[in-house]
Each structure stands twice: as C-alpha cells, then as structure tokens.
Amino acid sequence: HGTAQIGKNEHLWIGGADTVELAKKYGTPLYLYDVALIRNRAKGFKKAFEEKGIGYQVAYASKAFSSIAIFQLMNQEGLSLDVVSGGELYTALQAGFPADRIHFHGNNKSPAELEFALKSHIGCIVVDNFHEIHLLKTLGEKLNQKVNILLRLTPGIEAHTHDYIITGQEDSKFGFDLGNGQADKALQEVLKSFQFNVLGVHCHIGSQIFETDGFTLAIDKLFSHFKSWNNDFGYFPDVVNLGGGFGIQYTDEDTPLKPEQYVMAMIEEVTKQMSKFKDKKMPEIWIEPGRSLVGDAGTTIYSIGSQKEIEGVRHYVSVDGGMTDNIRPALYQAKYDAYVANKMNETMTNIVSIAGKCCESGDMLIWDLALPKVNDSDYLAVTCTGAYGYSMANNYNRIQRPAVVFVEDGEEQLVVKRETYEDLIRQDLPLKTKVFV
Numbered sequence: 001h002g003t004a005q006i007g008k009n010e011h012l013w014i015g016g017a018d019t020v021e022l023a024k025k026y027g028t029p030l031y032l033y034d035v036a037l038i039r040n041r042a043k044g045f046k047k048a049f050e051e052k053g054i055g056y057q058v059a060y061a062s063k064a065f066s067s068i069a070i071f072q073l074m075n076q077e078g079l080s081l082d083v084v085s086g087g088e089l090y091t092a093l094q095a096g097f098p099a100d101r102i103h104f105h106g107n108n109k110s111p112a113e114l115e116f117a118l119k120s121h122i123g124c125i126v127v128d129n130f131h132e133i134h135l136l137k138t139l140g141e142k143l144n145q146k147v148n149i150l151l152r153l154t155p156g157i158e159a160h161t162h163d164y165i166i167t168g169q170e171d172s173k174f175g176f177d178l179g180n181g182q183a184d185k186a187l188q189e190v191l192k193s194f195q196f197n198v199l200g201v202h203c204h205i206g207s208q209i210f211e212t213d214g215f216t217l218a219i220d221k222l223f224s225h226f227k228s229w230n231n232d233f234g235y236f237p238d239v240v241n242l243g244g245g246f247g248i249q250y251t252d253e254d255t256p257l258k259p260e261q262y263v264m265a266m267i268e269e270v271t272k273q274m275s276k277f278k279d280k281k282m283p284e285i286w287i288e289p290g291r292s293l294v295g296d297a298g299t300t301i302y303s304i305g306s307q308k309e310i311e312g313v314r315h316y317v318s319v320d321g322g323m324t325d326n327i328r329p330a331l332y333q334a335k336y337d338a339y340v341a342n343k344m345n346e347t348m349t350n351i352v353s354i355a356g357k358c359c360e361s362g363d364m365l366i367w368d369l370a371l372p373k374v375n376d377s378d379y380l381a382v383t384c385t386g387a388y389g390y391s392m393a394n395n396y397n398r399i400q401r402p403a404v405v406f407v408e409d410g411e412e413q414l415v416v417k418r419e420t421y422e423d424l425i426r427q428d429l430p431l432k433t434k435v436f437v
C-alpha cells in the first residue's frame with residue numbers, strides 16, 4: 001500500500017523511512033502513518049466531486065483516528081471533520097480546525113456537548129432523535145442562536161462488505177426511520193421551529209463496504225421521500241450527506257473499489273434522481289470517510305518476543321502489544337496481514353499465530369500467518385492498522401498506549417507520545433488512611 005517498499009537492506013520502508021530504524025528510535029509497539037497515502041486518498045475523494053462540478057464536503061470521520069496532528073493534516077487537505085463527542089470536538093478546536101467545517105454526530109449528545117458545539121459555532125449538528133431536537137431548541141433559544149442541522153435518517157439499508165440487508169423498518173439505535181413516519185414527523189418539527197436552519201439530511205449505511213449498490217439504493221429511498229416532502233411541506237434539501245463506510249484491503253480476501261468509484265456511483269445516482277426534480281437545485285453531496293482515509297496508511301511495528309510451539313498443533317509467536325493497541329481481531333474477528341520488517345526477502349517457511357501480551361487467550365492478532373523463521377531481535381509489521389487502532393486503544397493490563405509517528409518524504413515526526421507509567425496513574429488517588437486513636 002502507498003509508499004511501502006522493500007529497501008536494499010531488505011527492510012520495510014514507509015514514506016522513505018526505514019521502519020526498523022524508526023522502531024529502534026521510538027520503541028515498540030509503534031504506529032506509523034504514511035502521510036502521502038492519506039493526502040492521496042483525500043485528493044482522490046475531492047477530485048471525483050470537482051471533476052463533475054458537484055458541490056461537496058468530504059468530512060473525515062475522526063473516530064477512525066483522532067489526534068491534533070491528523071486533524072491538522074486533514075485541514076491542510078481542505079477536508080471537513082465529523083466528530084462524535086465533546087472530546088473529539090475539543091481536540092479538533094485545539095488543532096485549530098475551522099469550526100465551520102465541523103459536523104457533530106451521535107445518538108446521545110449531552111446538553112453540555114451540544115452547548116459546547118453551539119458556542120463554538122460549528123458547521124452543523126447531525127440531529128439524531130426527538131430528544132435532541134428538544135434539547136437544541138431550548139439551547140438555541142437560550143443562546144439566541146439559529147442552529148444549522150442535518151437530519152439523520154435511517155433508510156432501512158445496512159451494508160457490510162459484500163452484502164446489504166434491506167429491512168422494512170430498521171432496528172437501529174441511530175436516526176429517524178424513513179419507513180415508519182418518524183422522519184416525516186421530525187422534519188415537520190424542525191421546519192416549524194424558527195430555531196433551526198435545516199440544511200438537509202444524512203444517512204450512513206455501514207462500514208467496510210465493497211460495492212456501490214447499498215449507496216445507490218439508499219439514495220433511491222431518500223429521493224422518493226424528498227418527493228413527498230416536496231409535495232407535503234415544500235421542502236427540498238440543500239445537502240445530502242451519504243456517510244462513510246468505503247472499504248479497504250486488509251488482506252487478499254478484501255476487494256474494495258477505489259475511493260473515487262464510490263463517489264462516482266453516488267453522483268451518478270443523485271444526478272439520475274434529480275431528473276425528477278426539474279425545478280430544484282442539485283444538492284451538495286457530503287461524505288464521511290474514516291477508514292478509507294487512514295486505514296491502510298497505518299502500520300504497527302512490534303518487537304517479537306517469546307514463542308511457544310505445540311508439536312502438530314500450533315506455533316505461537318508473541319509480540320509486545322496486542323488487544324490494547326488493536327482490539328479489532330478480538331472484537332470483530334478482523335483479519336490482518338503482517339511481515340517481518342527486517343527480513344522482507346526471506347522465504348516464508350513457517351505458519352505461526354501472532355499472540356498479544358495481554359492476560360487472556362482471546363488476545364490474538366493473527367491466526368495462521370506465513371512468516372520466515374523469527375527470533376527476539378526481529379520486528380513484526382502489521383499492516384492496515386491506521387483506522388480504529390489507536391482510537392480504540394486502551395490500557396487493559398495497565399499497558400501504555402504506543403507512540404504515533406508520521407512519515408513523509410523520508411522525514412518522520414512524532415505526533416503522539418508513548419504513554420509512561422506516570423501517565424497510567426495520573427488519575428489515581430490513594431486510599432484514605434483512617435485515623436484511629
């Protein structure tokens with residue numbers, strides 16, 4: 001992926017830097033990001049819209065990986081930002097991200113989070129439910145502010161990799177259902193309140209999607225609703241946000257399309273639907289990719305440690321991280337590929353399983369992986385760890401979260417420091433000693 005290549009020294013190089021040298025310098029586990037690949041992806045999404053002259057926003061779904069530096073990088077590339085908590089919003093503002101390009105998501109935003117967002121004058125709030133409509137109405141009145149919103153709609157389509165499921169009425173905690181009248185009621189409520197500026201609608205149909213059918217179907221469903229909204233309420237959206245979910249290739253089994261192919265399919269379908277609305281302006285199309293912007297740009301370098309061979313059963317190779325820095329295999333049975341970063345040209349003679357260092361058997365990163373013979377001076381590079389790796393990292397077993405380093409054009413930059421033991425006890429308070437006389 002991206003700038004990854006095998007150097008003359010048979011090491012894995014990324015962004016013009018030797019990953020083995022970086023591992024020695026910054027320690028392991030270490031998350032490395034190929035910045036050029038992220039920029040490439042961002043440009044790919046934007047170009048697809050620009051070539052067709054479509055108004056758009058590409059909002060990076062920050063849940064995939066949030067830190068000050070990644071937000072600054074996305075800002076450099078002219079992207080917008082989707083945040084889902086006060087914490088992500090705070091990080092974005094600290095990064096100097098322009099508030100008017102921040103969109104706030106979530107099915108249970110607290111009054112404090114909403115007030116923070118309104119006071120920061122962010123671009124829009126993606127309203128998820130009736131409770132939130134009421135909270136925003138009250139807050140808007142209190143702050144004497146008109147609130148820009150998108151309505152999150154649940155079209156009854158759920159897409160994952162090769163499949164999508166159509167359910168008459170989706171059982172989801174998110175959004176207003178299109179199927180049972182909730183969406184119509186929500187629209188009526190926000191339209192009749194002076195407090196809201198209803199920019200348009202949003203829908204997100206799933207994640208790690210390899211085909212375009214789910215998106216085009218969602219567009220069909222949305223636009224048939226727009227027909228009745230136009231007739232009944234005289235409303236037509238200026239913005240249609242179609243969410244994220246574009247897949248990436250973790251292993252050979254995965255067959256994603258190119259980012260721009262998803263966008264092209266969306267544009268085509270929206271354009272087709274617009275022929276039914278001759279007097280209306282083409283809405284802006286917004287998308288929210290997370291994984292496809294940062295996923296395959298990330299690689300985790302581990303040090304190899306102990307090994308256990310059970311004759312005829314399994315060969316375990318342990319690394320110095322695991323479910324604390326990548327919970328996806330344990331949580332979703334997610335599959336990854338890996339290489340020995342300092343032995344890139346050696347023949348893969350062994351089938352091994354990569355174990356993490358946490359105290360439970362489920363802490364396995366990869367099952368049945370072909371590798372050359374390894375020992376404890378080798379480094380394992382697990383690829384495609386850039387999305388939902390660091391952002392879902394945790395301190396289970398009081399393991400420190402790793403450092404994050406960006407590489408580009410042979411230059412590296414530490415963007416998140418490795419946690420220390422002191423960091424681990426920073427919020428702890430000692431037990432009160434009872435004073436007995």
Ligand code: LLP
Pocket residue numbers: 061064082105204206207208243244245246288289290291292328332387388
């Ligand atoms: N927009 C909304 C409203 C979302 O809920 C999500 C992801 C995205 C955008 C970005 O989706 P992406 O382009 O990254 O697929 N932790 C899971 C993924 C959870 C995705 C949740 N929502 C994982 O590690 O696979």
